[in-house]
Amino acid sequence: MKLNGAQIVVECLKEQGVDYLFGYPGAATINIYDELYKSREDITHILTSHEQGASHAADGYARSTGKVGVCLATSGPGATNLVTGIATAYMDSVPMVAITGNVSIPMLGKDSFQEVDIQGITFPITKHNYMVKDVNILADVIREAFYIAKSGRPGPVLIDIPKDITSMTAEYTRKEPKVYDKPQNFHIPEKLVEIINKAKRPMIIAGGGVIRAGASEALMTFVDKTKSAVANTLMGIGATPYDHPLYTGNIGMHGSLTSNRLVNECDLLMVIGARFSDRVVGNEHKFAKEATIVHFDVDPAEINKNVVVHEHVIGDIETVLTMLNEVIIDKDAPEWVEHVAYMKKEFGHQVNYDTVNVPHMLKRIAAHCKPTDIVTTDVGQHQMWTAQHYPFMFPNRFLTSGGLGTMGYGLGAAMGAQFANRKDRVVMITGDGSFKMNFNEIITAVKHKLPIKIFIMNNNALGMVRQWQNLFYEDRFSSTDLGEDIEYVGFAKSLGAEGFVIDTVDQIDDVIEKAFSSNKVSVINCRVATESNVYPMVPPGFAIHEAIDQPDQIGK
Structure with missing residues (x-):
């Protein structure tokens, strides 16, 4: 027709x-x-x-x-x-x-x-x-x-x-959408199987490619069979359940000390669906020097682009892992498993529950959420703390801008996620700087009665840039101190949303409960210290295993 x-x-x-x-x-x-x-x-x-x-x-x-x-x-x-x-x-x-x-x-x-x-x-x-x-x-x-x-x-x-x-016309005939069939003709080299089977201290870095391929279940079978420590990139968070005993946290510039140090202790490093980003690798000349490095990716352009690897497999991640799971041995590695547990206990992220701070807030928000709830973030300190402290259990529940680092991403993403997942709660974690980038979308969310919960980690600053000015620019805080320039409760109410403030520890649970019980967009102004910095941190030029957790360690 x-x-x-x-x-x-x-x-x-x-x-x-x-x-x-x-x-x-x-x-x-x-x-x-x-x-x-x-x-x-x-x-x-x-x-x-x-x-x-x-x-x-x-x-x-x-x-x-x-x-x-x-x-x-x-x-x-x-x-x-x-x-x-x-x-x-x-x-x-x-x-x-x-x-x-x-x-x-x-x-x-x-x-x-x-x-x-x-x-x-x-x-x-x-x-x-x-x-x-x-x-x-x-x-x-x-x-x-x-x-x-x-x-x-x-x-x-x-x-x-x-x-x-x-306005021009043409003949149109309806067609069924073309289905993407994942290629099945991958070759798994015998040498690679041998390398995996012989490794005594294996580790995995799982990236966003695992989630995009729907390969989280295959990944966890692979982890359990190989007894690999497993870290996630920012994009890979949720591919591995937070409570899995071999999960070591996120990796890279603000990754866990456990993940960052184990990279230089493992004898086999398998990078799955990740591109060796500079934020993950740090100083590439010191990266994983004790390990045989194997790269699994669907995109051949990523092989040897940032880090030269010893072996690689190009293909759909779910298919590759499923095939590998059929041919590798079910390994027993008690010493390595015990060492991973020790490292997690010794170098795990610490939380101060005596003040209103972002890690504390994240733990309490999570306690009121279901594991299937969706969390979006903007970009900055709050994003790194969310990656460190929020206990993500499933893929596609953590939505954040990784590669581009887009301030102002979180609210639009929260709306898209809420439209698509009407039965799930959507929580947005943002900073006062990022929030101002696209807060006009509150109008859209209110109009469509989307009950998104927006937690502003308000430190009256552009926190991440200010952190660098604090650590590397002798406290010359150029254009990063914002002051108290918005009264967020009044602002939220003026747009038809609800507004709350958290100033003290004893307000946290009460305010979260009130916000979560509301069917409206809720803006929660969480007043946190301006001086708070995100640690661990890999200073410029350092290897990731040289991450610091105190400012006085810079240069040591």
């Missing part, structure tokens, strides 16, 4: 099973929005307060479900406002399709009103992108975009559609 381009866009979204679409309309997308209005019983469009909020919401939807998140913006500034969210998804391998409008084809290249080369702008931060200049290929482009976004190593795909394409 003959449909116009706008109708084809909406019909293809229906084909792909899209239930939520996050966006902001404009002249270049008005035809698409007219068709969305007609199809509002099939696709719920969420009007965000800003296009960046739409991109982060699509990201949070995708991370919490494993499905493709979708966002839509008009041309020019609408399209460029998606860029930060697209880059965030790209760095963290999140499946997303971003659709943008553009000026009509005859107006392209003429600096027309609200014209921008969004295809060129997003070329480095997408798996693939398109400008559709022929309505006859529009449907196939959309179908291919969804397939690319979720296949292999997931990531964002952008489709730019000139306005006149949305």
Whole structure:
């Protein structure tokens, strides 16, 4: 049947099973929005307060479900406002399709009103992108975009559609979505099996690739059979249950002392679905010097990119681990298991329960939450403390910006996650600096009656930068002290949300209970000390096993 381009866009979204679409309309997308209005019983469009909020919401939807998140913006500034969210998804391998409008084809290249080369702008931060200049290929482009976004190593795909394409007609025939079948023809080298079986002190670094591949269960079988200590990167948190006896915590610049030190004690280091980020490796010349390093990844471009490894396997992580679990021995390594337990006890994270501080708050929030509740963060000190102290038990429950480090990510992601997971509680942990980046999305959350709980760890500062100024710049606090510039309770109430304050220890549980019992967006202003720093920390140029837990250790 003959449909116009706008109708084809909406019909293809229906084909792909899209239930939520996050966006902001404009002249270049008005035809698409007219068709969305007609199809509002099939696709719920969420009007965000800003296009960046739409991109982060699509990201949070995708991370919490494993499905493709979708966002839509008009041309020019609408399209460029998606860029930060697209880059965030790209760095963290999140499946997303971003659709943008553009000026009509005859107006392209003429600096027309609200014209921008969004295809060129997003070329480095997408798996693939398109400008559709022929309505006859529009449907196939959309179908291919969804397939690319979720296949292999997931990531964002952008489709730019000139306005006149949305009014031109073409033949449309409905098609079932193409299913991504994970390749099964991997070769597991006998030498690798031998290396794993012979290792006496094995360790695993599990990254976000484990979660994206749905491989957490296969990973834990692998951990139990090999008796490997297992640490998570920031993106891998939740791949390993927090309470597993061989779980050693997160790793890297603010990782646990246990994880960071064991890397230089193990004789076999298996990095699974992670890219050897600089924040994980530290000084690469001193990294895991006693170990044979093996890398498992779906993306061949990551092999030997940051750290040269001894062995590697390229393939879908779940398939690879499942195959390995069938051929490796069920090892008995009591000395190594006992040593891991000793290290966890000796070097575990400490919490001061006598004051209102972020680790203390996180422990109490967790005590009121279910293990299946979803936690989002912004970026900064609060993010690192959350990675250290919150007891995540399942994958896809911790949503945070890792690779790009996007302040302002958390609220949009929380909205996307809450729309997708109506029965689960969504908690956002943020700092006063990050919160100000995108707090306008409270309007969206209130409008849609999303009961998101927003805990602002308010230290009246840009805490992470201030920490570096404290440790390495002789306390020259340039533009990082914020002061008490917002009365958060009044601010929250002015937008239709609820507001609370936590000043003292005896208020913590009472306020959390009140906030959690409310069916409204709740903003909780947690007043914490400005001077608090995140430890452990790996100073610049140090190896991760040289992490410090006191400022006077710098330079030693």
